[in-house]
Amino acid sequence: MKEYQTIIGLEVHVELLTYSKMFCGCSTKFGSEPNTQVCPVCLGLPGALPVVNEKAIWLGLKTAAALNCKINNEFVFVRKSYFYPDLPKNFQISQYLDPIAVEGYLDVSGKKIGIARIHLEEDTGKLIHDEKTGMWSWIDFNRSGIPLMEIVTKPEISSPEEAEKFLEKLKRIISYIGVSDCNMEEGSLRCDANISVKKSSENKLGTKIEVKNMNSFKAVRRALAFEEKRIIETIKKGIPVVQETRLWDEELQITKGMRTKEEAHDYRYFPEPDLLPFNVSDDFINKVRSEIGELPDDREQRFQREYNLSAYDAGVLTSEKLIADYFENALSYCKKPKQIANWIQTELLGLLKENHCSINECKLTPEFLAKIVSMVEQGTISNNTGKTILREIFSNGRDPEALVKERNLIQISDGDKIEKFIQEVILQYPQAVNDYRSGKTQAIGFLIGQIMKKSNNKANPGMVRKLLLEKLSENT
Ligand SMILES: [Zn+2]
Known part of the structure; x- marks a missing residue:
């Protein structure tokens, strides 16, 4: 038995492949001029009303079906309240107690890793900071309101390598069923992880560390491996592990403490009053299942x-x-x-x-x-x-x-023509022929090369070899 036991859980955010946003008709196209794909709904202006994008629901349910989840017949959108400059409404429309799906799994090398839940929400805007002076920040709301799916695993992943494998497999499925392009560079797939390590002999769970800011699957593996080692060293020194959120620094290949978690956030979840609970029939769910392919x-x-x-x-x-x-x-x-x-x-x-x-x-x-x-x-x-x-x-x-x-590239497979080349080469290079017959078999390579050259590389090499060997064994 290993001395230490590692437990990892992942939260994966996936931007869904829709043409329009989650609650309005604005385009989701990546890379446009900032703030050109916005409207009162995704800018959070007073009085604007959200309308659910049916395609996003469809894609979410398709993922749920592909990940063996139990799909809920009724699900609810809620307001998750917090303040941040990239969130103009001061709340994000998300899902909490009644997400679209729960209790699924993904098979990774024969091990079933549980999926706790899948829920749908909207993306936030994007902050762009002036790194040089640190004086300015800009906000691009093109991303605000893009349909986002969050997949949360159960804490059942037992190593950084397994976490990487899980992500690769998840990505393969999601892109296969056409739910997302999973382009990590463009932020269509993002992953946060949490990790805890405890002595195998102890029953009490280890302190949970959240790790963020990884922009590739390799980075997820490395960040988790770094944390695993750091936590074990901390335990060995007898120092208590502090519950905190840490950021991966790709350049230095280390994690850095960002904030300690004194208490869980209170997001004041409550049902979004502008959207009715969503009901999906079993027929609809079956139709989604049949379309996975x-x-x-x-x-x-x-x-x-x-x-x-x-x-x-x-x-x-x-x-x-x-x-x-x-x-x-x-x-x-x-x-x-x-x-x-x-x-x-x-x-x-x-x-x-x-x-x-x-x-x-x-x-x-x-x-x-x-x-x-x-x-x-x-x-x-x-x-x-x-x-x-x-x-x-x-x-x-x-x-x-x-x-x-x-180009007249057709290969010469005519035995008579090839024999003619062979005859010429044998006469031209008697020394090589003698070498071969006296046991220096590597001379065959030279002779084949010369024959190929004579045929402008068009002779069938298999036939050249066969006929030449026949020829050389004839007169001995
Ligand atoms: Zn909009």
Whole structure:
């Protein structure tokens, strides 16, 4: 048994993929000029009335269904009151006692990690501080009122690594079902964590530390690992651990104390008087469930079963829905799953990374990839030619068959022609031939190289090797 036991819980905020905000019709587009996507509702002007965005409810329920939650037939929006400059109404419309869903779980490497609740709320505005002088701050209300979903786990995560895995898996599901783009750089997915550590021999729970300000999953893991170590060292020194909120400093890779929590906040929750309680019928919930489609774990299993792929290949190909869709689309043109999977993994994914490009934006369409793979498999072009034209088509979007014809890249698989090259090379390099026959087998590489050169690299290398070996063993 480990000497210390770590308990971690996560709170994940996800901006929902809607065109308009949670309670008004303003656009949710990211990156517009500050304060251009605002109206009396999201600016909190007196007398403005909220109207619930049905799509946001739909997306929230879809997530709840995908995370095996119990969906509530009636849920209530409440006012959570607090003052902060980015919150113009001085309250946030959120959910408290009756959220949309409770009691779900997510399976992470065979362990079910409980989801305590999922609720919907609105995002706040964004404060931009003048870092240089520290004299000024600006407020951009474009973000104010963007639909936000909060997913709260039970304190059932037992290591920083497991927290990272949980987040990766959660992100994969949420983007798969089209609920959010989960872009952490643009703040569409944010995560706070709480951690406590106690001696395994003790029954009493450890003091809870809240950690904020992590902007990647890796940062979440590192911040939690830092805290875990810090708390254990504190316990070892016999110093009491103080309950507090700490901020992760990405540059220094440490957490810093922000505020101690003397008592829980009193947000004065009460039902939002401008919105009625929301009732959803079982029919509606069933309709949401039926629309989830195939979840990533199921697709990964199916890829192994149906296409006979290894667990690793299936995992890579289903890591993103777009990649999995691309793969299956390519298969509809060329029924060679293993080969298509290889070409995507060894060639295409690298190119996408190099070019910071998403698979659905690239000019090498699934049909074109399938054509390249077919030509290589049929021996029309060599593997190397396939790789070369793939790179080219990736940037110019030309049809592979037309390109091969135009450049005269068709591989020579005519035995007579290849034998002619072999004959010439044997006559030209008698020393290498003798070397090979006297046991220096590496000389074969040189001879193959020369034959390929003679054929302008168009000879089928497999055939060259085979015929050359036959030839060399003939006259001994
Ligand atoms: Zn608005």
